[in-house]
Amino acid sequence: MNADVTGRFADEAEPRLAAMRAGLQRLESGLDPDLMAELIRDSHTITGVAAAAGGDEVASIARHMEILLQEIGNGHRPASAALVDTLLHTVSGLLTIIARLREGGDVSELAQAQRAALEAFGASPAASPPTPTGPAPDPAPAPAGSIRCLLVEVGQRAYALPLDAVITAAEGRRGVCVDGVAVDIVGLGETLDPEGGATAPSVGPVVVLTGADRSYGFRVDAVLGPRNVVVKGLPAVLPKMSMLSGAAIEVDGSVLCVLSGPGLVERAKAVVQR
């Protein structure tokens, strides 16, 4: 981008990002369809003006935000505290990137960090390319009951973790920090079955999940990757089980348990106290 184009793009994008920041802060107190429409429109406009100005890094990040906001708007993804927080960080990150672009600096590292934070929530702009001009499109159709999950393996069994509760997944670390603070780590197997679950090894993949008031890292045997999962409700005959949010039927006819992030975090507190 030359300096003139960058300046015009930045003049257009900065007030919209400021409006998005205010809107996301309001989102923390409840979902409002008009507010969602505004947020989607602003992110779509930033995607468009960035793409038109040749700012591919910004366009890609803004498009990623737009997809996540559409998913919140059409009810396919809850506006969890972790997601809203990440979107607020992304808005701040985009403002920093734009300020650096005005100065003619390199933004690739900053952009990479922003993309990585959004990718933890699964939606990828690669699957739906940005539209540089025109009005914000209708929310993309998604299979009913489908949510984006991170699949993990523990004790040779796969489990799905809804991505809205996942802060990050780290490979082969002894410890994990989130926002500069070390999180406690427990074994997912031990949490699911305190009597029989094997004690987790001290090194291996860790998935950090957020609950109502804190986060925990859960050590797993393997991270199998993100996937859309069509979640079915649990049979009505079952009593409430806090660690389980639903189940899905796999192509081979087996049943996949979809775990609850907040439920696991609550259980982890008890496991740590033992």
Next chain:
Amino acid sequence: MRALILSVGARLWAVRLDQTREVMVTTSLTPIPGAPPSVLGLCHRRGDVLAVLSLPTVLGLGPPSAEARAAAWLVVVDAGQGVAGLAVTRIPELRELGEPVGSGDGPAVLSVHRLDDEAAGPRTVGLLDTDAALTPVRIGQPQ
């Protein structure tokens, strides 16, 4: 009254035919983390998820035996809310139940009936009311 006779090891129960939906071969069960002991797991039934239960455990007769865990058949029955699969260790028999020979021990087992069986000799079975027996509260009881 026509009823299916359900066997779990040496124990027998009868379920009215109009409270049963089908008999299935047990496919792979997915255990549920944190589930009460009476819930053996989940399986797939025609695009839906079915809870599979150990009937003796629901009725407070102890934790599921290894035999119950390895049960080869499921009887899908009406439950208080929806349906549930009961793991059984033999193919259920369809029998005509005569007049009761005794009363049951509560809302779950309504009455006791005699089964005249040439091979095994006379036996008695408790007639189960699956709607009353299979409720989330009963299923959630710790053993």
